[in-house]
Amino acid sequence: MSQPRHALAAADRAHAGPDIWCEDLVRIHNTDGIEVQALQGLSLSVDPGEVVALVGASGSGKSTLLNILSGLDKPTGGRARVAGEDLTTMSARQRIDFRRHAVGFVFQQTSRNLLPFLTAAENVALPMAIARRPGRAERARELLALLGVADCAGRRPAQLSGGQQQRVAIATALANAPSVLLADEPTGELDEAHSVEVLDAMRDSAERLGTTVLIVTHDPMVSEHVARTVQIRDGRTSTEVLRRSVPDGAGGLVEVAEEYTVIDRNGRIQLPKAHVEALDLRERVRLDRRADHVGVWPGATDPEGVEGAPARRGASRRDEEERA
Template sequence: MTTELTAPDLAELQRRAADRAAARAGGADKLRGHIVCDGLVRIFKTDGVEVVALQGLDLVIDQGELVAIVGASGSGKSTLLNILSGLDVPTAGIARVADYDLLTMSARRRLRYRRHTVGFVWQQTGRNLLPYLTALENVELPMRLAGGRSRTIRARARELLDLAGVGYAADRRPGQLSGGEQQRCAVAVAVANDPEVLFADEPTGELDEATADEVFRTLRTINAELGVTIVVVTHDHAVAAQVSRTIAIRDGRTASEVRRTARVTGDGRTELVSEEYAVLDRTGRLQLPATFVEALSLRDRVRLNLEPDHVEVRPAAGSRESGDAR
């Protein structure tokens, strides 16, 4: 699938984000594995009943990436977000963000992690902003709580609101802002203390399509200009065109990825080329996309055939025989 881009296109924003991220990390050779999950397990126990929300999830996100994690309700994406943001502790496995081990860090270190290393944007706009403060004061508040210098706080708050595209609303309270304006202000609040990672939980879930595009435009700008790693969790697959990488979670595991790279056509136009990948875990298991399974009526068992450069997956005998999945 290809999509023609307009300036500044996604490819240019990706390049700028990578440059900023490399500067933050101290060199391009230090960018790998900003967020790492390996065999991540989370089990909830309620009234003697165990619910396995994450079943050995594997995930690697590089510094400076803008990634969307998608999945149906109950897939485990919200549990993953809570763990990565420091709000929950996994049962087993490895979960690391920057230099923090999220399984073993102390309560004091976890508090510091949540204050300085990560930022968070909630779906409900009312959770992101204090209603009795102006947009400018909301952005200033995290910096004041962190002991920032008064002379620089206001200037940075205005700069962040401008970067989010809502500088004109600096003196308005949340009740005077639209839902989209509130979420863009919330993004500015979330990056006020210059976090390494920004997590957003369904940030466009209560917005119409046009307004959601504006919020994603703000996230792309923040990613490109500040080099912040951004992870957006959503059930909306329409975000696919907004980010360079979309990771699908199903049944508590990473199931597939879509990656988008820029390609220059013969006539000089820039196209975004999308490729879908299945995620192969350490035991060799993978989940085929549901659309592939339905298209070929795959059930129970499938036939495998190893070719020199690919593996064929075909319906078993007695099933529909047309086509294959490679």
């Protein structure tokens, strides 16, 4: 039986399909006449209610993607939809409405999330006041209670711990019932205990309100608290880690994490760096299709006598099949 709909849940989605959908996104920045390609054909899909961590090294394209998904920037090429809205065709006025109603934001710096001269309850009520939403005080109280900071309603940010500040920030981001919550390094200034509190709050929001959450982070601990982690490398999604709980044979559950390499619609993949370095894969490699897999071999490897390696050029299909 499905769980009853929470009173604070986001409005019913008018669109079908993913809450976040990107295909072949390209973003080129031009600085002093020099072109820098921040995104190079990135594709990503996140379903309603998912909590996804987006990881990658500095310069990999994470922040550029977040700016596009939030409506603050436009892609140079490709397509992107968030909460059913086409981000590539929006007018300036539509972008303002989109940021006000369809998405919520949580940033690393608490000074960007909360106004220091307002109490927690007043901060949560402010986005609703701007949107002229009724019932602001009651919804602010309910959101603070949902996120475990009801006792902080009358305090200003300076009177709160870092973890409390970020949970109030989540409540503020959820004030207008957005479909999507975008978080940029939300645990970057917190210790481990407070980081866990914030991540649990985001996960609870997704489960109880149906909100889709995308967390951009450098923190490897974040990946351990979400079911799906997407890695960006060189401006494209490269790998995904999916976590799930399975029976351990003794009546309990054990968490299993499986890593996948992402393949785009053109058949392109990025091999994990560790694999490339371990096998010294450079310049060109050999591919060999079998019944249930494709093998990748170093181009300089002599395949004769190597189990499973592709046959030399000129070998017959029968020879290959017999060896298989």
